[in-house]
Amino acid sequence: MNVMQIAERATATATAKMTARGVQVHYGENHALKDVDVDILAGTVTAFIGPSGCGKSTFLRCLNRMNDTVASARVTGEIRLDGEDIYDRRVDPVTLRARVGMVFQKPNPFPKSIYENVAYGPRIHGLTRNRAELDQVVETSLRKAALWNEVKDRLQAPGTGLSGGQQQRLCIARAIATAPEVLLMDEPCSALDPIATAQVEELIDELHTQFSVVIVTHSMQQAARVSQRTAFFHLGHLVEYGETGQIFTNPRDPRTESYITGRIG
Amino acid sequence: MGIGLLILIVLGLAGCGFLLGRQRALSLVEGDARRLHSLPSYYGWSVLLFTAVPALLLTAAWLFLQPTVVAHRVAASIPEATVTARGGLDLVMTDIRRISEGLDLIARREGLDTKAVAALGTDTALKERLGAVGVAAGAGSDPAVFDAALAWRETSAGLHRAMTIAVLLLAAAGFLFAFLRISPALRARNLVEQFVLVLLISCSLIAVATTFGIIASLVAESWSFFRIYPASEFFLSTVWNPKFGGGSQLGLWPLVWGTIYVSLIALAVAVPIGLLAAIYLSEYATPRLRATVKPLLEILAGIPSIVYGLFALITVGPILRDWFAMPMGLGASSSSVMTAGVVMGIMLIPYVSSLSDDIINAVPQAMRDGSFGLGATQSETVKRVVLPAALPGIVGAVLLAASRAIGETMIVVMGAGAAAKLSLNPFEAMTTVTVKIVSQLTGDTEFASPETLVAFALGLTLFCFTLALNVAALVIVRKYREQYE
Numbered sequence A: 001m002n003v004m005q006i007a008e009r010a011t012a013t014a015t016a017k018m019t020a021r022g023v024q025v026h027y028g029e030n031h032a033l034k035d036v037d038v039d040i041l042a043g044t045v046t047a048f049i050g051p052s053g054c055g056k057s058t059f060l061r062c063l064n065r066m067n068d069t070v071a072s073a074r075v076t077g078e079i080r081l082d083g084e085d086i087y088d089r090r091v092d093p094v095t096l097r098a099r100v101g102m103v104f105q106k107p108n109p110f111p112k113s114i115y116e117n118v119a120y121g122p123r124i125h126g127l128t129r130n131r132a133e134l135d136q137v138v139e140t141s142l143r144k145a146a147l148w149n150e151v152k153d154r155l156q157a158p159g160t161g162l163s164g165g166q167q168q169r170l171c172i173a174r175a176i177a178t179a180p181e182v183l184l185m186d187e188p189c190s191a192l193d194p195i196a197t198a199q200v201e202e203l204i205d206e207l208h209t210q211f212s213v214v215i216v217t218h219s220m221q222q223a224a225r226v227s228q229r230t231a232f233f234h235l236g237h238l239v240e241y242g243e244t245g246q247i248f249t250n251p252r253d254p255r256t257e258s259y260i261t262g263r264i265g
Numbered sequence B: 001m002g003i004g005l006l007i008l009i010v011l012g013l014a015g016c017g018f019l020l021g022r023q024r025a026l027s028l029v030e031g032d033a034r035r036l037h038s039l040p041s042y043y044g045w046s047v048l049l050f051t052a053v054p055a056l057l058l059t060a061a062w063l064f065l066q067p068t069v070v071a072h073r074v075a076a077s078i079p080e081a082t083v084t085a086r087g088g089l090d091l092v093m094t095d096i097r098r099i100s101e102g103l104d105l106i107a108r109r110e111g112l113d114t115k116a117v118a119a120l121g122t123d124t125a126l127k128e129r130l131g132a133v134g135v136a137a138g139a140g141s142d143p144a145v146f147d148a149a150l151a152w153r154e155t156s157a158g159l160h161r162a163m164t165i166a167v168l169l170l171a172a173a174g175f176l177f178a179f180l181r182i183s184p185a186l187r188a189r190n191l192v193e194q195f196v197l198v199l200l201i202s203c204s205l206i207a208v209a210t211t212f213g214i215i216a217s218l219v220a221e222s223w224s225f226f227r228i229y230p231a232s233e234f235f236l237s238t239v240w241n242p243k244f245g246g247g248s249q250l251g252l253w254p255l256v257w258g259t260i261y262v263s264l265i266a267l268a269v270a271v272p273i274g275l276l277a278a279i280y281l282s283e284y285a286t287p288r289l290r291a292t293v294k295p296l297l298e299i300l301a302g303i304p305s306i307v308y309g310l311f312a313l314i315t316v317g318p319i320l321r322d323w324f325a326m327p328m329g330l331g332a333s334s335s336s337v338m339t340a341g342v343v344m345g346i347m348l349i350p351y352v353s354s355l356s357d358d359i360i361n362a363v364p365q366a367m368r369d370g371s372f373g374l375g376a377t378q379s380e381t382v383k384r385v386v387l388p389a390a391l392p393g394i395v396g397a398v399l400l401a402a403s404r405a406i407g408e409t410m411i412v413v414m415g416a417g418a419a420a421k422l423s424l425n426p427f428e429a430m431t432t433v434t435v436k437i438v439s440q441l442t443g444d445t446e447f448a449s450p451e452t453l454v455a456f457a458l459g460l461t462l463f464c465f466t467l468a469l470n471v472a473a474l475v476i477v478r479k480y481r482e483q484y485e
């Protein structure tokens, strides 16, 4: 990819949508995340990169309190969404997760029909007034996730009967049908072929005009292609965080440089 | 030679076969096991199996068939007059078998040889001597019967000797065949694999065959019932009124209705409570709480049903009568469908909850994460994702509970009484099919009467019932599988 193109990419001078300060995560004795400070900007795609096991998914799960479901996980520090501390006692994690949606690393469609999978979020949050509107939401979400053409004739077929890549796109459609403000995507393209990957990247590009997107990826090219800002994690530390162009062309930390050029990881 | 000794010899030969076969395989390749097709012990196993299995099978088959063959031969030699005088061939054969057993015992106790045993026929004290070894045989003094008993002993002994020789020969032949067959290229491993396969298949065949045997015996006895009692009466009459003197009315429906009614009440108690308890335990409870509550619930499952019966008799029955039935004017009996149903429901709670808990736990965590990640609450997740995914298993658990409810006898006897009635009032005493099977079979009537034989027809009905239930379960589960996987 043309280096200059990345460097010159316009980064919106946007306000911070989510701010994380001094976030630490322990899984029992295992100190998985150490003192992480990150600002997720509004209307921006942020990429998290780093070697396997460095805590990317862990941090992502902190942002919508999915770590609450892991009994051994303990999160400290402060994470704010629109200035409000999401770990505050008054915040309901359920409403938080409706605002901060998530696509998981492994596709996990529900054992329901394709239609019901996508309609799940709108149904439980009462986002639509009638069946026609719901149909509309399902169709738009599936179209955005680049799945519509493949499944439009079998919306009542089980979602678990799709191929791995199709399942992952179904999960993406399911997440955007809920209309979150921030969308967290954990390696959404790891099971996809190049064409579907391109479609999902297109989708991410389209989405970030409406909401913030955070994407975890192992593909440097993908991070460079889709994101405006990039965070590099290593062994539980946030090593470097900045504009994608700067990270890829002019990293400040030697560890970042080694990772990007393929020497560690 | 006794059977035990014979089997020991065969097994010993087989054990030697194992060692020698292994040895031979190794010596054929001069100790270099890598040149063998299989590990050395597989060659040993092949000899062992070829030695033991055919010989033991022959023993089993021979022992199974021998009495029939002996009976056939002896029966042919009994004079017609004796048969008619003693009331039928079956009775005579029973006597002959008993006397020959008695003679065996006497011979063993007093060390008599064949001639001395034959001489017993003229002993006037034969009856007493037979009595002394625990055999009551009034027919011993009949010379024809005594001769037949002697013939029985002789034939048996001859056949037994033949069996011993045949089995030993077969074992030796198997041993030699397998031993000489060993060569480095022999696929002993595959051979053993096939033997294991055959073994597994025959075990499952035994299970299936037993089922068919049970059905066959039920059908046979039911058949003789329907020959002396009209089937239309049995299936269409709504009155159950067995009489000892004959002229009984044996209508099926009051019993079936009792069974269904009690089971429905039991399930109405057990399924909601058990399922909700399972949901609490698997989805909400902390691991520590779960670790204590689950075993406690399972203790309930270990209580014998007769104890539940006592509970129904002395606690639940009177409470239901005093607090519900009497105030509502529905009856004054402490034995009622309600009592039995409620207590049976309590008994079934741990079945439903324990099975459902396992099934719910088997739903992958990723499903729940997906739902939580979309902002669903815990109960929405349970209702919309976890339960539908676990449904086939839960249906299975409920049907298992249902078949237990249908088959339960003790609680019904003690809780619901023994009166066969067709009534909707849940506070009235009723009874079920299983209870009546017991009481008809243990009644005082003669075995060949319709009052006794009806038990088999009832058993067959019950069997068809649970079969239909299982088939229904299978259909339901399969349907949801298609939809959910």
Ligand SMILES: Nc1ncnc2c1ncn2[C@@H]1O[C@H](COP(=O)(O)OP(=O)(O)OP(=O)(O)O)[C@@H](O)[C@H]1O
Pocket: A027, A030, A032, A050, A051, A052, A053, A054, A055, A056, A057, A058, A059, A070, A072, A105
């Ligand atoms: N549920 C859990 N329980 C205990 N430890 C966990 C759990 N999830 C993650 N960890 C630990 O936390 C650390 C970070 O894991 P995490 O899943 O965040 O890595 P990652 O950067 O997403 O890796 P990958 O790129 O392979 O997905 C690892 O050491 C892992 O063993």
Ligand SMILES: [Mg+2]
Pocket: A056, A057, A058, A105, A186
């Ligand atoms: Mg991860």
